[in-house]
Amino acid sequence: MSEVIVIGNGLAGLSASLEAVKGKAHVTLVSLQDSERSQSVLAAGGTNAALDNKGQHDSTLEHYQDTMNAGCDLADPKAVEQLTSMAPKVIEWLAEIGVAFDRTPDGAIDQRYFGGQKKMRTTFSKSGIGKQLIAALSLEKEKNICNGSIIEMTGYEFHSLIMSEDGSALGCRIKDINSGEMKKLRAEGVIIATGGINGLFAKTTGSVTNTGMTSSKLFKQGALFGNLEMIQYHPTTVETEDKSLLISEAGRGEGGRLFVYRDDQKWYFMEERYPEVGNLAPRDVVSFEEYKVSTMEKQGQVYLDMTHLDRETIDGKLKEIKDLCKTYLDIDISKAPVPVAPGIHYFMGGILTDREHRTSIPRVFAAGECACIYHGANRLGGNSTLGALAGGIIAGRNACKLESTGDIAIKEFADEKEICEHEKKMIRDILGASMPVLRNEDQMNEGMAELVRLEKTINSKHEDDCTLKLAEAVVISGIERKESRGAHRRADYPERSNDFTNTTVSYIENGDVKVKRMPVDTVFDWGFKNER
Amino acid sequence: MNVRLEIKRQRYGEQESYAEVFNVDASQDDSVLNILERLNSSENLETVDGKITEPISFEMSCRQSQCGGCAMVINGMPALACESFVKELCRKKAELTLAPLTKFPVICDLKVDRSEMHRQIREMGMWLDEIKDADAFQKKHETIYESGSCLMCGCCLEVCPNYYPGRKFYGAVAMHTDNRLLTMENNREKRKEQLKAIRKHGTGGCSKSLGCQKVCPQGLPLSAHISNLYGIWMQK
Numbered sequence: 001m002s003e004v005i006v007i008g009n010g011l012a013g014l015s016a017s018l019e020a021v022k023g024k025a026h027v028t029l030v031s032l033q034d035s036e037r038s039q040s041v042l043a044a045g046g047t048n049a050a051l052d053n054k055g056q057h058d059s060t061l062e063h064y065q066d067t068m069n070a071g072c073d074l075a076d077p078k079a080v081e082q083l084t085s086m087a088p089k090v091i092e093w094l095a096e097i098g099v100a101f102d103r104t105p106d107g108a109i110d111q112r113y114f115g116g117q118k119k120m121r122t123t124f125s126k127s128g129i130g131k132q133l134i135a136a137l138s139l140e141k142e143k144n145i146c147n148g149s150i151i152e153m154t155g156y157e158f159h160s161l162i163m164s165e166d167g168s169a170l171g172c173r174i175k176d177i178n179s180g181e182m183k184k185l186r187a188e189g190v191i192i193a194t195g196g197i198n199g200l201f202a203k204t205t206g207s208v209t210n211t212g213m214t215s216s217k218l219f220k221q222g223a224l225f226g227n228l229e230m231i232q233y234h235p236t237t238v239e240t241e242d243k244s245l246l247i248s249e250a251g252r253g254e255g256g257r258l259f260v261y262r263d264d265q266k267w268y269f270m271e272e273r274y275p276e277v278g279n280l281a282p283r284d285v286v287s288f289e290e291y292k293v294s295t296m297e298k299q300g301q302v303y304l305d306m307t308h309l310d311r312e313t314i315d316g317k318l319k320e321i322k323d324l325c326k327t328y329l330d331i332d333i334s335k336a337p338v339p340v341a342p343g344i345h346y347f348m349g350g351i352l353t354d355r356e357h358r359t360s361i362p363r364v365f366a367a368g369e370c371a372c373i374y375h376g377a378n379r380l381g382g383n384s385t386l387g388a389l390a391g392g393i394i395a396g397r398n399a400c401k402l403e404s405t406g407d408i409a410i411k412e413f414a415d416e417k418e419i420c421e422h423e424k425k426m427i428r429d430i431l432g433a434s435m436p437v438l439r440n441e442d443q444m445n446e447g448m449a450e451l452v453r454l455e456k457t458i459n460s461k462h463e464d465d466c467t468l469k470l471a472e473a474v475v476i477s478g479i480e481r482k483e484s485r486g487a488h489r490r491a492d493y494p495e496r497s498n499d500f501t502n503t504t505v506s507y508i509e510n511g512d513v514k515v516k517r518m519p520v521d522t523v524f525d526w527g528f529k530n531e532r
Numbered sequence: 533m534n535v536r537l538e539i540k541r542q543r544y545g546e547q548e549s550y551a552e553v554f555n556v557d558a559s560q561d562d563s564v565l566n567i568l569e570r571l572n573s574s575e576n577l578e579t580v581d582g583k584i585t586e587p588i589s590f591e592m593s594c595r596q597s598q599c600g601g602c603a604m605v606i607n608g609m610p611a612l613a614c615e616s617f618v619k620e621l622c623r624k625k626a627e628l629t630l631a632p633l634t635k636f637p638v639i640c641d642l643k644v645d646r647s648e649m650h651r652q653i654r655e656m657g658m659w660l661d662e663i664k665d666a667d668a669f670q671k672k673h674e675t676i677y678e679s680g681s682c683l684m685c686g687c688c689l690e691v692c693p694n695y696y697p698g699r700k701f702y703g704a705v706a707m708h709t710d711n712r713l714l715t716m717e718n719n720r721e722k723r724k725e726q727l728k729a730i731r732k733h734g735t736g737g738c739s740k741s742l743g744c745q746k747v748c749p750q751g752l753p754l755s756a757h758i759s760n761l762y763g764i765w766m767q768k
């Protein structure tokens with residue numbers, strides 16, 4: 001029986017664990033908090049799958065095309081093909097384990113419109129899909145804990161991979177977040193499902209537990225990362241004192257309209273500029289248009305208007321949005337428009353994986369938002385939950401097949417002191433200023449110079465510089481992509497260029513961050529020898 | 533405004549609790565979570581008596597009422613710190629008292645170990661074996677959705693006059709989860725097992741004070757779930 005460690009108990013971690021168990025593995029599921037606290041519960045809009053339940057002749061091919069188009073050709077086509085063809089099966093499985101999908105009057109799983117897709121393809125559960133998915137998956141997890149297939153270790157954080165002398169992972173070290181005690185876990189495979197690197201930025205729509213620490217450690221331990229410059233700004237967020245609140249795309253999916261006041265009149269700029277898709281253009285397009293009208297054309301605040309929607313829709317399909325706006329903004333969405341702005345929401349880039357979700361470190365897999373595989377330069381709404389679930393399944397399926405390494409020598413890893421809160425804040429501020437909706441070389445160079453200065457302080461105090469290294473990789477990836485594509489918009493290179501239809505691969509060599517460009521469809525064959 | 537904040541604290545690994553008082557500058561729009569985070573971000577956390585003290589331990593994740601992490605006892609009532617605002621709590625008096633939920637073991641300060649709720653689910657075998665056809669429970673969709681919205685924050689157990697750790701009665705989480713599963717479960721044997729479990733740990737022990745429903749941060753209609761469970765039991 002193979003032993004698999006899964007780090008993270010959100011959607012990707014749970015689906016990976018359940019799949020590995022089906023393949024007769026024994027799983028140790030490590031996480032900071034209970035699944036109910038994972039960032040996945042914030043997923044609002046839905047999960048995409050071409051079920052064609054709305055009589056629009058939808059197909060997995062169209063889902064594939066929409067995903068590739070939104071990703072501006074930076075995702076591996078074969079991986080996306082696998083994802084979109086798996087999607088209906090994934091939904092079928094979820095329905096079987098009791099996910100409360102909204103249904104059509106005849107009992108079929110209902111589907112709604114979502115940005116960047118011309119067919120009603122997004123399955124949903126009001127506007128709280130993540131919570132409902134986690135609720136059902138958690139009960140499956142409990143079943144497997146009960147029969148001894150899964151051991152849950154909650155209240156632990158990932159510390160580092162245990163590496164062999166020949167460079168493959170033999171397990172990992174984890175740390176009790178309350179006592180600080182370290183534990184070593186040995187396993188045939190390790191699946192990383194720790195979510196996005198939100199903690200490297202100041203305000204995001206995500207959870208505070210997504211610190212980006214696990215990704216940072218893996219980066220320092222030699223994993224290749226991809227497309228770190230691709231950071232999704234969601235077009236409808238509201239900044240509060242401590243975070244960005246997300247107003248789900250479901251608001252526009254159900255008919256919400258974006259406008260600014262121009263000469264005291266409501267100007268529905270998206271509908272005028274994009275007559276075909278209107279308010280439901282892909283997120284990168286809407287965010288940039290908002291930035292254009294409010295900042296460049298100086299039309300002021302952008303609003304999301306849902307006041308014209310009927311009571312049934314607002315109380316039903318948009319219940320979570322209604323509650324959120326009432327509690328945190330004191331706005332009744334049926335009476336007043338919501339002031340919105342682009343806010344950091346999702347990281348398309350991350351730990352580079354191949355189609356089997358293997359990372360560049362043998363025996364280590366990555367799935368969910370921490371991985372870079374399906375979303376290219378921009379992710380479609382409804383594809384994150386799908387990518388996490390399907391990715392977890394693929395990673396779990398592969399990890400459980402690994403055979404024992406036997407006894408091999410362990411390479412020791414130096415333990416360093418974590419950097420202090422003040423330095424973490426500096427990193428967040430620098431990254432925020434370097435990587436806004438519209439970027440330019442000077443800004444990014446300046447950010448890089450500041451990071452290098454900070455690095456000297458950190459190194460002189462012998463602190464762990466792993467988050468700083470990953471932050472540098474984000475900025476360098478941004479500098480090196482000298483074009484505008486998807487979420488990466490540059491004032492100095494406003495056009496898309498065919499020279500850059502490739503993956504920005506970042507890694508550490510002799511202590512320095514390096515970036516190289518690799519073709520999107522061959523990068524996955526490069527240097528990945530997982531069967532060692 | 534200046535707020536007197538009293539926190540019931542307990543060090544990790546110790547049994548004794550003690551109170552610490554802080555003077556905090558808060559705005560009407562501040563949530564309890566904002567205040568706690570601000571306190572912890574100060575370089576030297578100082579009590580009202582000028583004593584330098586350790587940062588305050590508490591659980592949080594989403595900061596927007598969707599994860600249940602920051603549930604604690606605020607001015608005597610269980611609630612989520614992220615959605616408890618100064619403007620409501622300090623309307624009469626500029627005072628706040630924070631304590632950990634009392635029905636779970638304290639890990640440190642305001643952080644408690646809520647794994648008991650998961651243990652109950654496992655003990656009662658609460659998962660689906662074989663789901664009915666969707667048509668068979670479509671009218672109950674709302675029930676399933678509501679149960680799935682439970683944050684597992686533990687506020688309901690805090691106010692429940694019948695729930696005490698170690699006793700037979702398991703409280704609202706076990707009951708609405710069982711109701712959800714019995715709505716969907718098709719396998720006769722599994723249904724029997726779950727009905728038996730809820731007979732032992734649920735329905736009989738509830739005195740219907742409905743405090744659970746009053747404090748539920750999600751506003752779940754728990755009384756409806758509990759009576760529905762009775763209904764299923766009667767039809768058996």
